[in-house]
Amino acid sequence: MSVLLYRLGRFAYARPWYVIAGWLAAVSAVVGLLAAHPVKLSNEVRIDGTPAQNVIDDLAKSLPDASGGQGMLVFRAPSGARVDGGDGRTALVAAVDAVYRHDHVIDPRTALAAELAKKERSPLLQAQAAVSGGAGRPGGGAPAPLQDNGRPVPGVVVSADGSTALMQFQFDEQTYELPSGTIDSTVQAAERQAERGRLDVLPSASMMEMPEIVGVGEIVGVVVAAIALLVTLGSVVAAGLPLVIALVGVTVGVGGAFTLSTVFEIHSLTAVLALMLGLAVGIDYALFIVNRQRRLILDDGLDAHEAAGRAIGTAGSAVLFAGSTVVIALTGLLVVGITLLSTMALVAAATIAVVVLLALTLLPALLGLVKERVCSAKARRTARQRTAAAHPRATRWGSRLVRHKRSALAAATLIPLVLALPAVSMKLGLPSGASYNPDTAQRQSYEAVDDAFGPGYNGPLMVVARAATGEGPLTPAALASTAADLRDTKGVASVSLAGLNTSGTTAVLSLVPDDGPNDDGTKALVGSVRDTGRQLSQKYGVAIGVTGFTALAIDVSDRLADVLPLYVATVLGLSLVVLLLVFRSVVVPVMATAGFLLSIAATFGITTAVFQWGWMQGLFGLEATAPVVSLLPIIVTGVLYGLAMDYQMFLVTSMREARMHGAGPLDATVSGFARASAVVVAAATIMVSVFAGFVFNAQPMIKQAGFALAAGIVIDAFVIRMTFVPATMALAGERAWWIPAWLDRLLPDLDVEGDKLAQRIPLPATAASQQPAAARKADVNG
Template identity: 40%
Template sequence: MAEFLYRLGRWCARRAWTVLASWIVILGLSVTGYLAAGGTLSSQVTIPGTETAKVTDKLADRLPSVAGGNGTLVFHTSDGSAFTAAQRTAIAALLTTTGELDGVAATRDPFATQQQVDEQTAQVAEGRRQVEAGLEQLDAGQRQLNGARALGVQGLEEQQATLNEQRAELEPQRRQLERSQQVLTMSSKIRTVSEDGTAAVAPVVFTEAQMDVTPETKEGVVDHVRAGLPTGVEVEFSNEITQSVPEILGVGEIAGLVVAAITLLVMLGTAIAAALPIISALAGVGIGVTASLSLSGVVDMLSITPVLGVMLGLAVGIDYCLFILNRHRRQLLEGAGFHESIGLANGTSGNAVVFAGATVLVALLALNVTGVPFLGLMGTVGAICVAVAVLIAITLTPALLALIGPRVLNRRARKPSAAPTEPIGTGRAVLTVIAGLAVLVVVALPALSMRLGLPDGSSEAQDSTQYRAYQLIQEKFGAGVNGPLLVTAELPAPAVGDDLLAAQAEIGTVLLAQQNVTAVAPVGQSGDNTLLAFQVIPDDGPSSSSTEQLVRDLRSISPLPGDVALGVAGSASGNIDISAKLADALPGYLSVVVGLSMVIMVFVFRSILVPVTATLGFILSLFATFGGLTAIFQWGWLGEIFGVHDPNPVLSFLPTILIGILFGLAMDYQLFLVSGMREAYAHGAPARVAVRQGVHAGRTVVIAAAIIMISVFGGFIFSNSAIITSLGFGLSFGVLVDAFLVRMLLIPAVMHLLGDSAWWIPKWLDRVLPDVDVEGAALERRHSAATEGVEQAQQQVDGAPAQLAAGEDRRGA
């Protein structure tokens, strides 16, 4: 591989303009593919086959009126006063025209709905009063009749028959009214207009399922409603309507690139050299992300997926180019020829880049074994971006280096200092291990209480309309209205008329009796009257632990007496199902990633203990990352700094994503540091001296690479999306902990304590393992020998005239 990359690097350097033009053409083709075949991205996290998905599919098939995508409009007065009659009329007219928009199935006037409920409640109460009064009259007549019968009066049979007939007519009415009253009482706390008359909620039902509602449809609703608002009325939109494709490059992301550029400038000392890794990374991101987005027309792609590709593409693209660039600069300072140096840099550091990229690819592609489609697709897109970054690093970088020429060095550049020849003290190594482990354990402690979930409106930016909608609903209507559950009841036989009302009352009573339930309302039944649907309002919001427990309780009581099977859907239900699915898939995924990467590291380092210590170090840094996520996003620590105003559970799929990405990146730094130790040890340095020499050789570039990754990932912390914010923090904090605490301090200290045993490998395994020569040491030796041979031959040629002249002088004498 090293020899191939050496030849490839020299070829690209000699044909620099051809290589550059080829990548420009590839970029053009990928952008064209995206424009031609790109589809709609989804903001909804779903997993097919879960209990929630099954209930949703059943509703779509048998009760489509409640299965379509939906969102909520929250109208409120600007001055906090009650709505006027004119404002109510204008809002009703606006909702009527909104329901006629393309993609909108229906809307509902909240004022008319609340009035109907109030009138119905009053009518039922009045009906019950009249029936009770009639029954009281019948009771009085019965008492009179009984008294007359006691006095021996005859001929009362006809009067008794009349009383019985009237009672037979009133009793069914009473039972029906009691059931109606029961149903109304169960749903009495569900309001569409707040009690103070200052806010109203109006549902918008779309024609398509939530995942299939296009951004154009949502934007059409937002624009139409905002344009038609009456004077003195404002509107806020729920997450389901305003959530769209997140911004890929905002102020924070650009700031991260600026920090990366400054880091490169400080390290390399010349602007043109510092620009090269950023240009390469941007080109790779453009190709990888647009090529991936061209698949969105045929597969369901989560909106965060391309953002992950941008994160990884920028970070590894800059780092991989930097590794090759730094090697080239070092060789030039040591006197290597220009094109020869490019080839050697590509064959040595480029070889390490290929193996480093392979570990990241393994970790990302292994996300497909989780059985979670959106995670597998995220891993595939990330892998595409990383693969493009590797290809650009080993082809475009040599070409750009050839075009830049000597300007890759500045005048102040000088040869690196000599490698140390003494090891660090053993006592210092022991203290480093103890202190490092203590810090990692303390930081990881909050992970013991980590809860998983999906973000709701409270996680959004405080100045966003979805956050204001969430807060208004919570304040005016109750926290549970932000995350209602949809419960289905499958009846063994159809229920019609009084039986239907009786079934709704009976099942609703059971649902209302569960802990943490505020209200229950029937919302529809299937055409064959065998499937009933209920809206259940929890006491708390969708991400609360009590709502999650309510979902479990509702599922545990199924089936009800009479063989009535319950099903639960809704955001909290989906959270539980997604978290459970990911938890089940995590052990298998982790074993695949760690197993394959361990094999790769055994090949690379020809050691058993080095891969083991590398993996254990990763596990420590991973749990420390989980601890940091829990403390900040779930507990709210340092919330003002990171924009966490309403703490919530940690994003449910974030741990799985972090395992895949951070493992690959951790092994990158392991590779670039420990391979230097391996090279020094192979060249005869004592094991403990080799550790120090390896750190000395790789620390500058690894520190710079880590700072760049932290900056790029950290820029996404300030995104307007709660999902991207937590992902950006997790990756940047994970790299910070792993690169600086684990790879730069803990691993060298452990390697020092292990000494020669760190490089132990069974002889039989050493014989069967191929020599991958990840650092290209053999390539360097071959080309160094060849260069020395050429230099000796040239010296002989240069010295030939002098030797001939000396011979002539001797003969003349």
């Protein structure tokens, strides 16, 4: 492998414009396709096979109007005024009218007027009469419908104190399928009319356009990464190359996925995940190779052409297999069988594959343009003054770890275990208005509804009722009895009719819980209503199903929690095989996996403490407590495992190479650590900078993903890889490299360290003579 990559690197260096032209063609093709077919992203969290999703799919056929995206607006009167009095009521009625008249909003008043015009009492009116009269619990605190000319305005209720009105309505399509700007223009139409009564208009979290994928925080993260590159490589020219590789990688990888968004659904988090990984991994992989080339030039006296070829042959081999572990970890998500996660995995894995290919082809081509300028004159002067002890700080730290290996190992084990404790109480859910910061309309809308109507109005359940036989219309008496039984269920605040199809065979009831959408009581209520449904089928011949965003969030969380152990086992099994092939050792793969389990547990613990408990949120600009996003554990597990194995690969291959060149087990651990640690620290800093930039994204799901990945890298790189691993290697000694003889014969020799390259194409004599033997030890990572 190393010889093949060496030749590839020399070819690309010698003929840079051939390679560059090929990649420019790929970029041009992606840009051209994006210009011809605008990007279409989704915010829908769809988990096929869950009870709530099945009900939604059935409803799309029997009552399409009820299966579109849901909108919710809160109208709030000035202090001491009422929304349903004087100018406020006039403005409120006008705002509601403006919303119902807006494009893509379903106007229920049209259907109601048609029913009222009929001489015979229609099924819709009969059902309304049957279900009403007990829609809420008795007492003076229940909200009341807004009245206009003596008739209730559909979809609008006013709080008992008159300070707030809540409008719930349906779009004719899911929100992510609406034309760009539809949601914003709907809100603006309401605001223009509400101004006349000095009413505040607060859209809910469901009334949010596509999240901003790249903002100021993300840009700052890339800038910090650029500074880290400059400090590590000491040259503006050298530092710019990894940035170019990362930017081209995300352009081709993420842009290529965008070109397919008209063919299959691309979730916004899919794009963000691929962007985060493409930037971070692209910079890191190019950094390893450029740093290796510079060390060959400065330490071994090679010219830039030969150094580039050998850097691709050695560090490039490590990059290839490190990238393979990331791809394996991501594609392992396919075993979960969830389309949303599968799409995320494939797009992110494809982006990583593109980045690896760029690092092995475009990077040496760019080095061919830069030539000897990759090392500044100052760096060359400094190199001439260097001795064999070129990494004094890293050598001292490594020596300390070896001397105090037991205490270092104990500390590196206990710290993640303590940080993991909050994960015991981790709750999963999907983002709601409570997940946003207080200065956002989504959070203010959530709190206004909570204060004026009760927490359950922020997460109503949709109960779909049909004849149990599947044929014939529902009778008003059966529907009324069904609503009454649901109303008597523990934890239910109110039940009302939300819709009925023209044939009267399918009715939709809006059930408001006592508790909020992410409370344990609401989860228990969903289970109770489903249990009640089995009884209703026998009592009244009515079959019911529970859906809506709240029920879907509960089902999604349960489904993902169930499949997480299977996913973890699959990824660990596959990656253990890859690590066994690379390191030809039993201890190293097991140690790497144990360290990862510690780091992922600590990551879940820290994320739970910050987002769910609210600890130290001020340090991260956060002011919202919410459950951990359901998708997060399984996504972070896959991504973090792949990235953790990157650092394992670059650090331990350096130790193994020193051991293969004659160093004792302890000396190999120290010297390998000393040579690899600086670039691993720089790579981890870059990763953390890129991921942390996404913490400031307004979308809670993206915010949590950025934080969890940044925290995970800090724990894994600095506690596990830089402390746990060398301490374990020192404790194992020679046993760290043990492998059964029969297994050693069966395994192919992948030659990640470049031994075959050194044997077949030795270093030039003039170069080899420039350094003492101790300083000429081969080095994959620099």
